[in-house]
Amino acid sequence: MLMIGIAGFALGAHERDWLQHPACAGVVLFARNFASRAQLAELAQAIRAAAPRPVLIAVDQEGGRVQRFREGFTRLPALQGFEALYRRDSDAALALAREHAWLMASELRASGIDLSFAPVVDLARGNRAIGDRAFAADPAVVAAFARSYVAGMHEAGMAATLKHFPGHGSVQEDTHFDTAIDPRSLEDLRAQDLVPFAAGIASGADAVMMAHVIYPQVAPEPAGCARRWVTDILRGELGFRGVVFSDDLGMAAADAAGDLPARLHAHLDAGCDVALVCQPAQVPTALEALASRPSNTLALAALLGRGGLGWDALLADPRREAAQRSLAALPTLQSESGAGSGAIHSGDVA
Numbered sequence: 001m002l003m004i005g006i007a008g009f010a011l012g013a014h015e016r017d018w019l020q021h022p023a024c025a026g027v028v029l030f031a032r033n034f035a036s037r038a039q040l041a042e043l044a045q046a047i048r049a050a051a052p053r054p055v056l057i058a059v060d061q062e063g064g065r066v067q068r069f070r071e072g073f074t075r076l077p078a079l080q081g082f083e084a085l086y087r088r089d090s091d092a093a094l095a096l097a098r099e100h101a102w103l104m105a106s107e108l109r110a111s112g113i114d115l116s117f118a119p120v121v122d123l124a125r126g127n128r129a130i131g132d133r134a135f136a137a138d139p140a141v142v143a144a145f146a147r148s149y150v151a152g153m154h155e156a157g158m159a160a161t162l163k164h165f166p167g168h169g170s171v172q173e174d175t176h177f178d179t180a181i182d183p184r185s186l187e188d189l190r191a192q193d194l195v196p197f198a199a200g201i202a203s204g205a206d207a208v209m210m211a212h213v214i215y216p217q218v219a220p221e222p223a224g225c226a227r228r229w230v231t232d233i234l235r236g237e238l239g240f241r242g243v244v245f246s247d248d249l250g251m252a253a254a255d256a257a258g259d260l261p262a263r264l265h266a267h268l269d270a271g272c273d274v275a276l277v278c279q280p281a282q283v284p285t286a287l288e289a290l291a292s293r294p295s296n297t298l299a300l301a302a303l304l305g306r307g308g309l310g311w312d313a314l315l316a317d318p319r320r321e322a323a324q325r326s327l328a329a330l331p332t333l334q335s336e337s338g339a340g341s342g343a344i345h346s347g348d349v350a
Contacts, residue, residue, distance in 0.1 A: 001025040001295055002264075003058065003245075006277035009035050010043060016050040020285055023290040025300055026056030029113070030068050037072040037311065039112055039344055044112030046216065056300045059117040061104055064132055072323055073107050075128055076100060079145070080124060080132035081330040086141060094148040096330070097135075099150025099323040101160075110314045117161045117245070119149040121196035122169035130169050137169075139192050143199035144337040150203045159206035159303045165234060166249060167193025168211040180213045181191055186233075189215065198238055206303060206336055207243040208234060212251055220282050225266035235271060243299055244272045249286075250279040261289035273299040 003026045003227055006015045018024055027047050034040055044057050068156055077100070086093035101119070108116055121142055122133035130270050135145040152158040161305050166189055171180045179332025182189075197208070210224030218233075219226035224246045234240050246267040249260060258266070275287040302304070 001268075001274040001299060002280075002290060003028050003056065003274055003276050004283045004286070005030065005280050006033060007280045009045050011031060011050060015280075018287060019047065019051040020054065021190055021287045021290075023287060023293065023295050024051070025274055025295075026054070026058060026114075028137035028276060029059045030278070031070075034069045037069075039110050040069065040113075048112075054301070054304055056114050056303055057165050058117060059108065060118070061108055061113075061116040062118050062120060062285055063100065063104065066133055069111070074320075074327070076104055077229065077327055078132040079120060080089040082140070082145065083136045084230055086145075086340055087328070090144070094144055096326055097145050098148045098152035098155075099319075100327060101149040102156045103320060103323040103327070105153045105156035105158035106314055106317075106320065109305055110311045112305075115161065115207075115303055116153075116157055117163060118153070119146060119160065119165075119200075121146045121162050121163065121200055122164055122167055123193055123196075125170045127169045127171055134169055139195035142196040144199040144249070146196045146205075147203045147272065150200055150205050152206065157305065159208040159242075160196055160200070160204075161209055161245065162200040162205045164211035164213075165197055165208045166211065166229060167197070168213055169193065171213055177195045179324075180211075181216065182213050182215045183219045184215070185299070186215075189218070194238075201238055201240050205242065206244060208240060209247055210244040210267075211249050221266070221270075224272060225263070225270045227270045230271035243274060243303060246272050246275045248276045248278045250277060250282055254264075260285050265293075268293070 002023050004018055004024060005028055033043060041297065047055060047057055060066050061068055062079065063076030067076055082093050082097050100338065104118065106114060120130065120133045122130050122134050123139060123142060124137045135142045146162065153160040170193060171182045210230065212222045212224060214220070214222050219228040223229040230244055234244065249263045249267070264275050264286055277283055
């Protein structure tokens, strides 16, 4: 199963052909694919019309610097802004995180988008790629936010995706550009980074996105292509029964698994349901590599949109305006522009 990236604001003929491939499960959209709400709705409709089966349309719409669609959408604050409020009033912070999730998911659903890869439940411990995308450093605090955020997305009719399993926040390296190695033991990870994932899974999270980080005391491969992580720990120990995504296989840290075909098969063999290839130039190679591999199109059925309202109905919903007013009180952090915490390129899955 493969989710692909496309180049621009509308489908090209070759991209329509890609969507016909039996291994193609959907499309991941980026800022390069967005000009306006009307254009986005047309693109989503065209993607669905081009595919011979239901396909998933996804995006990273976290807030802060990782918000692919902006004009016409609420400018969402970064998740780290909730921590200061949590210190003063934990109940208020968790309630507001739930509204953040509901608002983000409702606006996407009104635009024909099935899924945002959210929430980030990595720990805020200085990773250059994560930065202010994480709620906090304390695992128990992040776990509480994970539960609230999953609930808010579900209220909007959107599935929730926890990322980046088993935890990307405690290494410095940005896996978009560098190999990342976390030397800690599994016991340490269970006591820290895995805590928010366990909470989110217990709250009904529908999907998990894997990290490209290597944890050599647990497995020699990056987590997404390690059966120890995907099958034994995520599926077995934590009891997760939802969809497992790879992170973008075009990222530099994925090179540890070999060339692109090797990366694809390594992730799928480890137990990932869906591999992400977000750079359009890599899509033909990926589709060719999967030509003879059986695909399970049922894996994504639970993530498809659940009847979201159109924009007219959403604009008339008083909850939207109330959520916007409440979220406006959170700080807008300097790193929203990418300064000081590792800017995420528009061609990369975050």
